[in-house]
Amino acid sequence: MLLIHYLCIFFFAINKDVTINNKNMGYVANIEKETLENNNFRKVLFTAKYSQLVVMHLNPNEDIGEETHTLDQFIRVEAGEGITILDGAETSISDGSAIVIPAGTKHNIKNTSQTEPMKLYTIYSPPEHRDGTIHATKADAIADIEDHYVG
Numbered sequence: 628m629l630l631i632h633y634l635c636i637f638f639f640a641i642n643k644d645v646t647i648n649n650k651n652m653g654y655v656a657n658i659e660k661e662t663l664e665n666n667n668f669r670k671v672l673f674t675a676k677y678s679q680l681v682v683m684h685l686n687p688n689e690d691i692g693e694e695t696h697t698l699d700q701f702i703r704v705e706a707g708e709g710i711t712i713l714d715g716a717e718t719s720i721s722d723g724s725a726i727v728i729p730a731g732t733k734h735n736i737k738n739t740s741q742t743e744p745m746k747l748y749t750i751y752s753p754p755e756h757r758d759g760t761i762h763a764t765k766a767d768a769i770a771d772i773e774d775h776y777v778g
Contacts, residue, residue, distance in 0.1 A: 654680060662705040662748045669762040679754035685709070685745040689765060690737040699752045700728040702736065707745030709738045 647655040654673035658680075661672060665682040673680045685691065685707070693712075702711075708721040712735045713728065720726065720736070728734050738745035762768035 658748055659705055662746050665746065667761050667763050668765045669756070669760065669768055671756050671758060671760045674754050674756075674758040677753050679751045679756065679758075680748065681751065681756065682748045683746070685736070685738040685747070687738060687740050687742055687744065689745075690735055692765070692769075693733060693735040695733045696728070696730060696751070696755065698730050698755060700734075700755075701750040701752075702726040702728070702747055703749075705746045705748065707738055707743055707747075708740055709736060709745050711736050 647653065653675070656672070662682045665684050667682075667684055670682050671679060672682060683691070702725070704720050704722055704724045706722055708719070710717050711720050711724075711726050712718075712733075713726075714733050726736070736745075736747070756774055760771075760774055762771060762774075768774065
């Protein structure tokens with residue numbers, strides 16, 4: 628039975644158009660495709676006990692909003708260009724950039740393009756948002772006062 632379980636994971640891992648989203652097995656998907664096809668400001672793809680995978684879409688000239696977490700965060704840009712600000716230090720970012728944000732770091736991500744969206748995914752450790760959260764816009768995210776993970 629366990630062998631079948633692992634064979635299924637292997638099959639889905641090599642087939643880039645198939646997604647596994649199972650609390651007991653984990654999450655396997657083509658993250659580039661998921662990120663590039665996402666048009667929501669924030670969409671939680673998977674939440675585990677100690678981490679969470681989220682895709683984001685920033686409209687031209689939009690930012691995530693300055694924030695500081697009590698958790699660690701990893702961000703990877705899949706499309707677009709902008710800046711990251713970590714404790715006041717600005718750095719240019721674009722497709723392929725990775726940002727690691729330790730807990731307690733004041734940070735923001737800004738899309739500096741006038742015409743193109745920025746697409747990124749982020750991993751929070753531990754989770755930050757309610758499982759299954761989808762915010763179509765930044766305004767929706769700001770208005771959702773109950774959007775915090777309770778494990």
